[in-house]
Amino acid sequence: MVKLDRINLSNEGLTKFFSPIEAQIMEVLWTNEESTTPEITEKTGIPLSSVAGTLDRLVKAGFAKRTMDKSGHRVRYLYSATESMDKTANTITQKVLDSLVDTFGKVAVENFHTYKKQ
């Protein structure tokens, strides 16, 4: 599973929410309209053996989607991000806030009002 349920606060950037390979693939998908598998392996520099399983996971988790493209004797997948980067950021924020409010209730909400970045 893509680990939205296991957030790692000490990690850098997107790897707080995704594994490093997942994050690299998502970056490619967010910055391109549609990508083929070879394009993704080339842009991320990650071998197919790691990319293929991760793509299956991202599709299953709903972050990426794929369509089948048939041309002549060949078949290939075309990948794209299900939501834009901003929308995904929104989804992640929503989930984190829900979880904070569920756990801490009023204290969490008061903190949002007085929040200043340290």
Added chain:
Amino acid sequence: MFSITQEIDCYITCITGSGLLPVIGIEAFLALIFFTFYLKIGKPVLRLTSFIAAQLFMVLLIGTVISAMQCSQMLTIEIYTAYAILSTLIVMLLPRVYYKILIRKYSAQPITDIIDWPQAFVNDLAEGAKVYYYDSAVPAAFASGKCIFLSIGMLELMDEQELKAVIAHELWHIRHNNRTPLLRQLSFMTFTKNRSEDELELLADAFAGEVVSESAVKSAREKLN
């Protein structure tokens, strides 16, 4: 009650008393010879044959030992017989239903839904085999029953010649499918680990090399490794 020393005594008394000791000795010796042959020989076909021969002699050996037993109610023999019958039933029946389980597990669809040529290629080579595809980016191919399964990842990765080599490889498995459960059963009955899988893969590759081309088999293997 069951006592292991009593059972062993039983075996020794019965075997020496039955006059089958020379037969048992010869069978054990031949089994050993064929096992050594299997370990020393390099050629896949000969390796496979000597492995099967060794296992057959092992089964024969077990049969002779059982027939030499005059003692009634030997627990070890009863357990072994039950094990042999049960494992034979499972190994023989499983392939008849297993491909159906696979189709459901992978939500596999007939490949003719997306492209026609792989099924046509199979029809030219074998009667009745059906090609399926399933939704996964991980390159994989396998055969069960009379079905060949290819992942979309495999279709993406291979060019036409390489894909034909992969399909031919799987077809070889299907053609020899009636033998694989037998091999598995032999190794169940003799408690030897079935090492013939490697030989089967090599023979399947050799067949793919004949039907398509050796270079296609080679480059497909390289892409997968």
